Each structure stands twice: as structure tokens, then as C-alpha cells.
Amino acid sequence: xxxxxxxxxxxxxxxxxxxxxxxxxxxxxxxxxxxxxxxxxxxxxxxxxxxxxxxxxxxxxxxxxxxxxxxxxxxxxxxxxxxxxxxxxxxxxxxxxxxxxxxxxxxxxxxxxxxxxxxxxxxxxxxxxxxxxxxxxxxxxxxxxxxxxxxxxxxxxxxxxxxxxxxxxxxxxxxxxxxxxxxxxxxxxxxxxxxxxxxxxxxxxxxxxxxxxxxxxxxxxxxxxxxxxxxxxxxxxxxxxxxxxxxxxxxxxxxxxxxxxxxxxxxxxxxxxxxxxxxxxxxxxxxxxxxxxxxxxxxxxxxxxxxxxxxxxxxxxxxxxxxxxxxxxxxxxxxxxxxxxxxxxxxxxxxxxxxxxxxxxxxxxxxxxxxxxxxxxxxxxxxxxxxxxxxxxxx
Amino acid sequence: xxxxxxxxxxxxxxxxxxxxxxxxxxxxxxxxxxxxxxxxxxxxxxxxxxxxxxxxxxxxxxxxxxxxxxxxxxxxxxxxxxxxxxxxxxxxxxxxxxxxxxxxxxxxxxxxxxxxxxxxxxxxxxxxxxxxxxxxxxxxxxxxxxxxxxxxxxxxxxxxxxxxxxxxxxxxxxxxxxxxxxxxxxxxxxxxxxxxxxxxxxxxxxxxxxxxxxxxxxxxxxxxxxxxxxxxxxxxxxxxxxxxxxxxxxxxxxxxxxxxxxxxxxxxxxxxxxxxxxxxxxxxxxxxxxxxxxxxxxx
Ligand SMILES: Cc1ncc(C[n+]2csc(CCOP(=O)(O)OP(=O)(O)O)c2C)c(N)n1
Ligand SMILES: [Mg+2]
Numbered sequence: 159x160x161x162x163x164x165x166x167x168x169x170x171x172x173x174x175x176x177x178x179x180x181x182x183x184x185x186x187x188x189x190x191x192x193x194x195x196x197x198x199x200x201x202x203x204x205x206x207x208x209x210x211x212x213x214x215x216x217x218x219x220x221x222x223x224x225x226x227x228x229x230x231x232x233x234x235x236x237x238x239x240x241x242x243x244x245x246x247x248x249x250x251x252x253x254x255x256x257x258x259x260x261x262x263x264x265x266x267x268x269x270x271x272x273x274x275x276x277x278x279x280x281x282x283x284x285x286x287x288x289x290x291x292x293x294x295x296x297x298x299x300x301x302x303x304x305x306x307x308x309x310x311x312x313x314x315x316x317x318x319x320x321x322x323x324x325x326x327x328x329x330x331x332x333x334x335x336x337x338x339x340x341x342x343x344x345x346x347x348x349x350x351x352x353x354x355x356x357x358x359x360x361x362x363x364x365x366x367x368x369x370x371x372x373x374x375x376x377x378x379x380x381x382x383x384x385x386x387x388x389x390x391x392x393x394x395x396x397x398x399x400x401x402x403x404x405x406x407x408x409x410x411x412x413x414x415x416x417x418x419x420x421x422x423x424x425x426x427x428x429x430x431x432x433x434x435x436x437x438x439x440x441x442x443x444x445x446x447x448x449x450x451x452x453x454x455x456x457x458x459x460x461x462x463x464x465x466x467x468x469x470x471x472x473x474x475x476x477x478x479x480x481x482x483x484x485x486x487x488x489x490x491x492x493x494x495x496x497x498x499x500x501x502x503x504x505x506x507x508x509x510x511x512x513x514x515x516x517x518x519x520x521x522x523x524x525x526x527x528x529x530x531x532x533x534x535x536x537x538x539x540x541x542x543x544x545x546x547x548x549x550x551x552x553x
Numbered sequence: 554x555x556x557x558x559x560x561x562x563x564x565x566x567x568x569x570x571x572x573x574x575x576x577x578x579x580x581x582x583x584x585x586x587x588x589x590x591x592x593x594x595x596x597x598x599x600x601x602x603x604x605x606x607x608x609x610x611x612x613x614x615x616x617x618x619x620x621x622x623x624x625x626x627x628x629x630x631x632x633x634x635x636x637x638x639x640x641x642x643x644x645x646x647x648x649x650x651x652x653x654x655x656x657x658x659x660x661x662x663x664x665x666x667x668x669x670x671x672x673x674x675x676x677x678x679x680x681x682x683x684x685x686x687x688x689x690x691x692x693x694x695x696x697x698x699x700x701x702x703x704x705x706x707x708x709x710x711x712x713x714x715x716x717x718x719x720x721x722x723x724x725x726x727x728x729x730x731x732x733x734x735x736x737x738x739x740x741x742x743x744x745x746x747x748x749x750x751x752x753x754x755x756x757x758x759x760x761x762x763x764x765x766x767x768x769x770x771x772x773x774x775x776x777x778x779x780x781x782x783x784x785x786x787x788x789x790x791x792x793x794x795x796x797x798x799x800x801x802x803x804x805x806x807x808x809x810x811x812x813x814x815x816x817x818x819x820x821x822x823x824x825x826x827x828x829x830x831x832x833x834x835x836x837x838x839x840x841x842x843x844x845x846x847x848x849x850x851x852x
Contacts, residue, residue: 179635179638179639180631180635180638182630208635208637208638210669211669212627212630212662212665213662214661214662214665216627217627217661217662217665220627220628222631223620224595224618224631224632225635226635228636247624356593358592358616361616361617362616363613363616363617363618365619366602366607366608366611368607368608372607372608373608
């Protein structure tokens, strides 16, 4: 079935098709229409779930944790300040090994108040033990939610997932989406089979005090192994999904015209579609450029990044957030993946913070800067802020 | 022949890690006796996060979800909804939290859970300070008390503000059942828990649980301190059923508050004037409670 849906409606559909039994949620722009759409699905009997209208995102995550630990699939959604407020419980969810799935709509953090897209909110949660997938279009939103349940619920993984979309560019923009058939999704996901649960017939305690010589460190090591298993199994799940639902996702990084490219731009989320368009135009003019759109930021696609680096002479990393001190996160991860494998130049382009528009014109100038560096073989400046007010170079 | 009013079954085993004379431990024992085996507990950061024992040991024979400090209201909501959706409506869901986790950091989540009307129990075991972290003042610390963050000093910086009444806050949520209890009156406590069990919706019970370590009295005096709190009207025992107040234990000749205060090192610094001020405060509270009982019973 084809429908015209916004990114947020797609997220709600992804949840609906996955049949969570408890949804706990709290409104925040630009996420709100996800939980409103789910409320109307439930109110109309189109979705069979308990809906807990909590008083905060902190409680939303706490309620999902408790419900999932009781033995049911759960879902929630948030953005920016809501995600930051959840921080304590995000670590709790992964540490408790509960495969909760959450939609996150990237939004800038205040001050100053801004509701537009910016990836600091999710970047600041990258060490919480959640699988993080950044999406580029509404189809990918709906499909990724379904796949996230499948991956997270495997008993060797048991990790929660954030399915991330850019504010407004996806959340409030409509496009044609193919809605997977419910029967096929049911078959693909199967019944939720919890690895453990709160049960008076088999009383167990979850999360008790542990001493340094107790297995705290071993629990964390097992999470590290689970994240590695997620890396392995994601490939299988994506392949299976592609076959059943007629898609062609590449699991970790979507490469676009990277073969023979002199320079490749590494991006997350919707910068990808603009960049691909620019690549087509520039290729027409003889510039050999390509795009690597990173889908999973956790687990980070280290091997895939190395493979791309083998094919090209320069990587430009576009970040829509900044980490004060080292430079932005996608850049830092890209560089650390490459250390010791290649010495091609890598440059960080920081852009689009607080929702500032990233136009084809800007990206074309960035690509040309990248090509120059590719020719010279050295980076002039490791971190470049692109599109600051009054800076004419990029406009 | 005596009729056994306190169930024989034990769901709290020996081998807990609490301090000698811990009132909160006695409170848990009775709560589980009253509610039985088909109970799921949720416990936030507090002394009771430590008392069941260090992993892999656990002295409770019911399922237990440890959670973060401020989330008990949300956690029991999540457990309840998940159980109901699985058709396990018979299982009791119990949040068991300290006064700090209830009156302070967890008040928001508790208020929201109560307002939403989930079918849950919330037990506030009230030891009148943050004991897990070493006796710091909470909103439930009583007037005049010493704690490590109200240490007195040259400026007599004690806790001079009155104790926050969480029970009254819960009454204002229009939930079916609110009660106070204390460990020196186990039959009163158990009958309240049983009454609550008959009701659907949020049930809130505040259990005064004396703490020898924090209140500075010898560990063998826990029950005595608990009893005196009632007999001096410092901690009245009552229940509010669908808005109707009933005082369950009415001391015939209330003892002076001074008797209660002077048993405990945390009050030993108080002057006669200060004690008189506290006595007045307690008398006013008691009168107000009598009025609430009278007014709410009138129809
Ligand atoms: C967010 C957060 N802040 C602070 C703490 C530290 N902390 C743990 S228990 C506790 C005090 C608990 O007091 P109360 O709820 O009265 O229970 P008690 O320890 O007295 O039994 C504090 C402050 C924490 N665990 N989490
Ligand atoms: Mg306390």
C-alpha cells in the first residue's frame, strides 16, 4: 500500500506495524506528531497498545524500561531536550539489556531556543549503549523501526535502538511511502520473546547492587560483544528485509558514486540526498566526487569507512553538530577508524547547526575544496565552519 | 485461643544487609506478608536498594525491579500496564521508595502516576532523611532535626521548616486510598494494606520507619520510638478512603512531644523554647486532622 506520509507519520506507522504493547510518551516539537498519530491509531482501534501519557521524557523511558522488563515490546519518541532529560534512563535501558525502540527527531539544543534540525542531541547520547541509525527519507524511517525491533530483540544482542530523522526536513515533509504489509511484518518480526521478565512464578531481581569484584565489568563486556553481534546480524537482517519487502538498503553505509572518486563526502541523514544531487551535477561537469552516507553511527561502520578510504584520495566529513574541543563526532569517528590504515587527508566541515540551510551551492563549494585538498594531498585546516554569517566563501 | 492477625508466610528472608534495628526492614516484611506472593516490587535508589543484598544474593522472594532514584511512579505504571495487557491483572504492583525518593526527587513521577489512576501500590517508607547517602535532610525531615546538611553549627542551622505532608498531597490527587502507618502497629498496617488490596486504582501508604543510625538512638529502641511517634501525635495513624478521613489510632492521653524528641540524638540540641514551638506545631496538626475527620465524615 502506498501512502503520502510525513517522516513523523512514517515513524508512527513503523511503530504500529511492529505491534508494541506499551507506548509511553511525552510531547516535544518536532516529535509530537509521532505520538499524536499513535494516539489516534489506538483511539481508533487500529493499534492494540496501552498508552501511558507520562509527565516527562524521563518517566517515558522509565515506564518503557519497566514495561519491557515485564515482558512486552515498547515504543517511545522524543527530540532534543526530551532526549537529554532521558539520559540517565537511556543508560539504564541498555544496561538492563532491553530492546526498546525509540524514534528521535534531531533538534537543536537551547540556548538559544531552536526547534530546527541539528544532531547534537543524538551525538551527545552516542555512548549510552544504544544502536543509532540515521535515516535519509520517510521510507527509511518506517523500515528502520521494524528492522530495529528485529535486530535488538535477538537474544545475543538485546540492545535498544534509536531511529533518527532530521527535524522538519523529514519530520514534517510528506513523500510517497510504501507501507509494508502487516502480515509480512508479523512474520518478519515474530512474537516478542523476552529473554527474561518480572514474573511472580519465577521471581528474579534485576539491577541490584554489585561490588567491584562482582561481574559489573563482565556485564559491560557482554554489551560490547552484543554491539559487535549487532554489527554482524544487521547485515543479515537488512538482507532479509530487502528480499521480503523489495528494498535495496546497504546495511551500514550507502555509497554513492564512490568508485574512482577523487574525493568522497561522509555524511549523516538528509545531507545525503542533497549531496547526491550535487554529485550528479558535478559528475556531469567532469568532477569525480562521491558520497558515503553513514546509516549506523552505533555500531560505527569502521570497516566500511576503511574500504571507502582505499578507493579515494580524500574524505570530507560533514557534521551537523559540534563537539567542543576535538571537532565534530562523525569526523572524529571517521578519523579514528582510518588511523594506521591510510594517510589520505580528512577534513571536517561543520555546517547546518540550528537548522541553517545546507544548499546544493554550499555543498558544491565544499566538494571543490575537497578536490583541491585531494590534489595537494594535505589538509589546509582540519576543521572548517561552513556558512557562518558574513563568510562569503561558501554562499 | 488467639486469632492470628499477622500472616505466617515470610517473603523476606534473613540475611539482609540493613543496619541493626532498621525500621524500613520491618516495614518491608509486613508489606509482603500482607500482599503475598503474587507481588512485583519496584525499588529506587534508597537504603532498600542495598538491603536485599549484593548481587547475586537477594533476600526477597518476589520479583524485584531496581530502578533509578526518581522514577518509581513511572516504573510501577509501566509494570502495571504491561501486566494488564498480558492478562495478569491479579498481580500486585508495589513501588517501595524512601522519603527522599517520594517527597523530593520522585514527587513528579508519583503525582503523575496517581493522577493517571494506575492500579498500583506506592509505599513510602519514611525514615525522614536521605539515609543511603549518610543522613542528609529531605523534605520529609521533621522540624528541629539535625542532619549532615542541617548540622547546626554556630548558627544553629538545623531543619527548621515543617515536614512536608506527602500523604496530604496524595489525598489532593483524589485517589481511592491514602494511609499512614508505622511498624509499632503491625496489625493496623496490615489491615490497611488489606483494605487497599480490595481497591482498584492508586493506593498510597506512608510508613514511618525509624532509623537508629540517622535518628541517633540505640537500635533496640526502634519499636519504642515508632510507638511514641503515635502516642505523642507526632505521626498520627489514619486512612483516607475515597476522601473520607478516619484516624485509626487515637491516643487517649497524648504524651508530651518532648518524650519522643529526647529519645533521639537528632533532637538533643533543642532548647525548651524550641521544643515548645514543635509541641505547638504538632498540636495544630493534630487539631487540623481531627477537623478533617469530622468534616469528611459528615454527609
Ligand atoms: C539522580 C540521583 N541523585 C542522587 C542519587 C544519590 N542517592 C541515592 S539514595 C539517596 C537518598 C535516598 O533517600 P531516601 O529516598 O529517603 O531513602 P533512604 O536512603 O533514606 O532509605 C540519594 C541522594 C541518586 N542515586 N540518583
Ligand atoms: Mg529516607
